[in-house]
Amino acid sequence: MSPALEDPVLAVQDLRVTLPSRQGRLAVVDGVSLELRAGEILGLVGESGCGKSMTGAALLGMAPGASGQVSSTSMRLGDLDLAQLDERGWRRIRGSRISMVFQEPLTALDPVFSVGNQLLEVIRRHQPFNRRQARTAAADMLASVGFADCDRIMRCYPHELSGGMRQRVLLAMAMVCHPQVLVADEPTTALDVTTQAQILHLVRDLARQSGTAVLLITHDLAIVEAVCDRAMVMYCGRISEEGPTHALMQFPRHPYTAGLLAAMPRLSPGRVEPVKDIPGSVPAPGQRPAGCSFSNRCERADGLCRSQVPVLHCADPAMPAAVHRHACHHPLAHPSGSATA
Amino acid sequence: MNPDSPLLRIRELTVSYAVGRLAGFSQKRLQAVRGVSLDLHSGRVLGLVGESGCGKTSLARAIIRLVKPDSGTVHYRDFDLSQADATRLRQARREIQYLFQDPLASLSPRRSIGQTLLEPLLHYRIGNPAGHRARVEQVLEQVDLLADILPRYPHELSGGQHQRVALARALLAEPALIIADEPMSSLDVSVQARMLTLLRKVQKESGLAFLFISHNLAVVQQLATEVGVMYAGELVECGPVDALLHNPAHPYTRALLDAVCKPGSGELPALEAGTPPSPLHPISGCPFHNRCPHVMEHCKITHPHDNFLATATATGGKHIARCHLWNS
Numbered sequence: 002m003s004p005a006l007e008d009p010v011l012a013v014q015d016l017r018v019t020l021p022s023r024q025g026r027l028a029v030v031d032g033v034s035l036e037l038r039a040g041e042i043l044g045l046v047g048e049s050g051c052g053k054s055m056t057g058a059a060l061l062g063m064a065p066g067a068s069g070q071v072s073s074t075s076m077r078l079g080d081l082d083l084a085q086l087d088e089r090g091w092r093r094i095r096g097s098r099i100s101m102v103f104q105e106p107l108t109a110l111d112p113v114f115s116v117g118n119q120l121l122e123v124i125r126r127h128q129p130f131n132r133r134q135a136r137t138a139a140a141d142m143l144a145s146v147g148f149a150d151c152d153r154i155m156r157c158y159p160h161e162l163s164g165g166m167r168q169r170v171l172l173a174m175a176m177v178c179h180p181q182v183l184v185a186d187e188p189t190t191a192l193d194v195t196t197q198a199q200i201l202h203l204v205r206d207l208a209r210q211s212g213t214a215v216l217l218i219t220h221d222l223a224i225v226e227a228v229c230d231r232a233m234v235m236y237c238g239r240i241s242e243e244g245p246t247h248a249l250m251q252f253p254r255h256p257y258t259a260g261l262l263a264a265m266p267r268l269s270p271g272r273v274e275p276v277k278d279i280p281g282s283v284p285a286p287g288q289r290p291a292g293c294s295f296s297n298r299c300e301r302a303d304g305l306c307r308s309q310v311p312v313l314h315c316a317d318p319a320m321p322a323a324v325h326r327h328a329c330h331h332p333l334a335h336p337s338g339s340a341t342a
Numbered sequence: 343m344n345p346d347s348p349l350l351r352i353r354e355l356t357v358s359y360a361v362g363r364l365a366g367f368s369q370k371r372l373q374a375v376r377g378v379s380l381d382l383h384s385g386r387v388l389g390l391v392g393e394s395g396c397g398k399t400s401l402a403r404a405i406i407r408l409v410k411p412d413s414g415t416v417h418y419r420d421f422d423l424s425q426a427d428a429t430r431l432r433q434a435r436r437e438i439q440y441l442f443q444d445p446l447a448s449l450s451p452r453r454s455i456g457q458t459l460l461e462p463l464l465h466y467r468i469g470n471p472a473g474h475r476a477r478v479e480q481v482l483e484q485v486d487l488l489a490d491i492l493p494r495y496p497h498e499l500s501g502g503q504h505q506r507v508a509l510a511r512a513l514l515a516e517p518a519l520i521i522a523d524e525p526m527s528s529l530d531v532s533v534q535a536r537m538l539t540l541l542r543k544v545q546k547e548s549g550l551a552f553l554f555i556s557h558n559l560a561v562v563q564q565l566a567t568e569v570g571v572m573y574a575g576e577l578v579e580c581g582p583v584d585a586l587l588h589n590p591a592h593p594y595t596r597a598l599l600d601a602v603c604k605p606g607s608g609e610l611p612a613l614e615a616g617t618p619p620s621p622l623h624p625i626s627g628c629p630f631h632n633r634c635p636h637v638m639e640h641c642k643i644t645h646p647h648d649n650f651l652a653t654a655t656a657t658g659g660k661h662i663a664r665c666h667l668w669n670s
Contacts, residue, residue, distance in 0.1 A: 194557060
């Protein structure tokens with residue numbers, strides 16, 4: 002089954018998240034459009050402060066702080082128009098049709114309630130189940146995230162579990178109502194490599210089995226390559242490059258993507274490839290350069306880059322699928338030689 | 343001191359903590375480090391890897407006696423740190439500097455960076471006060487920071503800058519060994535790459551020895567000349583970085599290598615069953631036997647000893663595995 006042939010479950014056009022400042026409203030997410038299809042895993046990568054988490058939260062109708070604002074030209078979850086939802090409407094679908102897993106599982110769980118209690122609350126809030134049906138659903142869900150002794154886990158409190166177990170509990174809470182979309186914000190960053198592999202396997206299997214579309218937010222390109230079907234690279238609130246994972250990793254066109262790849266240490270027995278950093282750092286929202294926001298860190302930048310904002314366009318016009326797109330005036334050459342100037 | 347003798351020689355080091363209610367009176371003890379022996383020669387970089395809770399940090403802290411080991415010895419050059427008096431310990435702690443995992447927490451929020459960086463020079467009476475400013479600026483340049491950072495306070499700096507200030511402070515004490523406990527784990531990829539490049543440069547220029555702790559094998563490979571793998575408080579394998587990554591001898595090292603997402607493969611890493619044994623209830627025999635794919639009957643009963651592997655290595659380093667598979 003190719004997910005690309007179906008209609009998207011989630012389609013967002015021109016998503017913006019703005020925060021007030023002395024210079025007026027600043028866009029921390031600045032015109033992001035994305036589509037997610039059933040069973041698909043989309044990776045969202047970039048450095049800290051690029052707006053990844055803000056984008057993820059905005060998909061659940063959550064604005065940063067009291068004065069943050071989320072807007073978009075269109076935002077649809079299946080047949081539901083998310084742009085029209087009020088707070089009560091959002092509460093009905095959060096956790097049932099679209100849910101989220103956070104980076105730090107200990108702070109996302111309530112320390113004074115048992116795991117079972119917190120899991121049952123999600124079910125009873127969204128499903129018309131009686132107590133016994135809810136318990137069965139909860140136990141089934143815990144079993145499907147790999148717990149053998151579900152009854153004992155249900156009685157446990159968050160502090161009694163290890164980091165990997167807590168993350169699996171959060172995953173169970175997020176998936177128990179079979180949402181159409183799961184936003185996973187750095188779900189494995191706080192975990193060990195072995196536990197990380199376990200959580201990634203779970204996310205992928207759950208997505209494939211239940212048809213849930215996953216937006217996986219991470220700063221680790223190795224994770225994107227291991228589990229994601231497609232990837233989007235984000236810089237300063239905008240998408241700088243997007244495409245099928247393989248194409249993006251093998252033939253990055255945007256210098257920022259190439260920079261991220263060069264900065265990632267690779268485990269290669271026998272030969273060490275020294276990492277290279279990207280000079281400078283991510284500018285604060287008020288201090289972004291005019292034109293391309295990467296222009297002050299990019300060695301290919303010229304006058305055009307510093308004056309005109311590049312738009313996301315097709316990387317290779319020869320490719321009819323037109324799925325690999327980048328926002329760069331002077332992209333890196335494609336090995337097939339079809340680079341545009 | 344014999345030039346061939348190691349800078350740091352640890353033998354059978356054991357660290358445990360009292361746990362439970364009334365921890366001071368409790369008989370219950372958590373075995374964090376169990377009989378670790380290792381050598382670190384000057385100018386070498388030993389990467390220490392393992393999962394959380396395997397005792398990496400406890401081992402590092404026991405070296406400079408931030409925790410007191412139960413038994414075993416830690417020899418720095420010629421004296422035994424585990425028995426050293428306060429004066430000797432102070433001297434050794436100047437030469438063995440420690441970079442903590444959370445750089446912000448290791449910098450005083452109420453002192454400017456300039457004050458923080460003068461501290462090691464004043465405390466250890468290094469150089470004469472007239473030359474202090476020049477020395478601080480020299481080290482700042484070495485860690486790619488500008489002198490305009492001196493009047494600023496830690497909260498005004500970024501995570502990468504915190505870590506570089508911490509490194510500058512360590513270098514000002516003119517150490518022979520730097521223990522770096524997960525210095526990268528809180529940094530972004532690009533900042534991490536900059537820090538790795540910087541550490542490599544500093545290490546090459548100054549010929550310092552490093553004990554570099556990380557859970558990320560790919561990061562360790564960037565710097566290390568030797569790698570030690572810890573599991574359940576034990577050093578299960580130790581050897582030159584190429585030998586260990588190419589031909590991992592211990593099944594746990596192999597499992598750890600398999601669990602890393604490898605760029606280029608486009609695949610999810612293999613899954614490994616089970617979890618490490620609880621440090622409160624150590625299991626008999628080899629600590630890895632309940633997860634090991636090569637488990638044999640006597641692995642469950644007898645504890646394996648260190649086996650020297652005959653793999654010839656370019657650097658001539660020893661390759662040791664604590665595993666019954668290599669019993670001769």
